[in-house]
Amino acid sequence: MQLQAIQQFLETPFDGFHVEVDAARERADIILNRAPLNVISMGQRDQLRQVFEALDAHPQVRVIVLRAVGEHFSSGGDIKGFLEASPEHVSKLAWNVAAPVRCEKPVIAANRGYTFGVGFELSLACDFRIASETTRYALPEQNLGQIPGSGGSARLQKIIGVARTKHMVMRAKRISGEQAYEWGIATECVADAELESTVDALVDELRRFSPLAQRTAKRLINDNEDAPLSVAIEMEGHCYSRLRSSHDFKEGVEAFHSKRPAVFRGE
Structure with missing residues (x-):
């Protein structure tokens, strides 16, 4: 829409x-x-x-x-x-x-x-x-x-x-x-x-947080509500891995080291 x-x-x-x-x-x-x-x-x-x-x-x-x-x-x-x-x-x-x-x-x-x-x-x-x-x-x-x-x-x-x-x-x-x-x-x-x-x-x-990381966290937590612990940990690892290649993660790391507020784009 x-x-x-x-x-x-x-x-x-x-x-x-x-x-x-x-x-x-x-x-x-x-x-x-x-x-x-x-x-x-x-x-x-x-x-x-x-x-x-x-x-x-x-x-x-x-x-x-x-x-x-x-x-x-x-x-x-x-x-x-x-x-x-x-x-x-x-x-x-x-x-x-x-x-x-x-x-x-x-x-x-x-x-x-x-x-x-x-x-x-x-x-x-x-x-x-x-x-x-x-x-x-x-x-x-x-x-x-x-x-x-x-x-x-x-x-x-x-x-x-x-x-x-x-x-x-x-x-x-x-x-x-x-x-x-x-x-x-x-x-x-x-x-x-x-x-x-x-x-x-x-x-x-x-x-203040990354829209992409927020979306990922919400869906992960909701989807893992009934999952066995081993499956939940596996899914968390996959989501973490995907976020590592995002612009927002790169921006967050660079902002942390530069001691400045991060500017997230949700990408």
């Missing part, structure tokens, strides 16, 4: 969210804006997937931030929508929610207040979760006679293990941002007033 077509697409009205691109800071924000609870509709999930794919192809974007207006990130999905959706549509939910995982670029979730259901699942699909002290994470589907359907329990189990996942899923328990940080769900937990500045700092930090 060409840049002009991407920009035109990102300027179209979306269901329950909008997009802001700051080319000067190489940053794009996907902002949930159905206040006060930012409920995520069924159709919105497909649009979110399309936007993540467009931003992944955007040449002026290095980092993507998923955030929300108001006091709550999202209370979850539109309950009525589940009963109205076709089986075919429902079967695509997990694929749509996994869009941040498939992005080659780093994706940050900025969480505050309620981060429930699909709001939590979307956040779990991101690379970094910055939580404010007001954050409450939950997968409350048991209250509806259901289970998480978009990767929530599966991703959570990889992060916190079986016992804690059962505690959250089978008992529909909420945990705080601080507890999520202690359990390894959140990358950081900060005062609510510091959420935006913390996310800003992380965006700028990630922009």
Whole structure:
């Protein structure tokens, strides 16, 4: 998709969210804006997937931030929508929610207040979760006679293990941002007033690195999640070898020896 077509697409009205691109800071924000609870509709999930794919192809974007207006990130999905959706549509939910995982670029979730259901699942699909002290994470589907359907329990189990996942899923328990940080769900937990500045700092930090090395690291880590240790080490070696011939690695080494900031091109 060409840049002009991407920009035109990102300027179209979306269901329950909008997009802001700051080319000067190489940053794009996907902002949930159905206040006060930012409920995520069924159709919105497909649009979110399309936007993540467009931003992944955007040449002026290095980092993507998923955030929300108001006091709550999202209370979850539109309950009525589940009963109205076709089986075919429902079967695509997990694929749509996994869009941040498939992005080659780093994706940050900025969480505050309620981060429930699909709001939590979307956040779990991101690379970094910055939580404010007001954050409450939950997968409350048991209250509806259901289970998480978009990767929530599966991703959570990889992060916190079986016992804690059962505690959250089978008992529909909420945990705080601080507890999520202690359990390894959140990358950081900060005062609510510091959420935006913390996310800003992380965006700028990630922009300092080689886009090529960032893409390689993300894909390697994701692909090796279920691999045996010997296979993971072998794949890491292959990726390391490929990066050794890149312009960015040469630039990084020369900049280190010259004691100057590296200027990476993603090549």
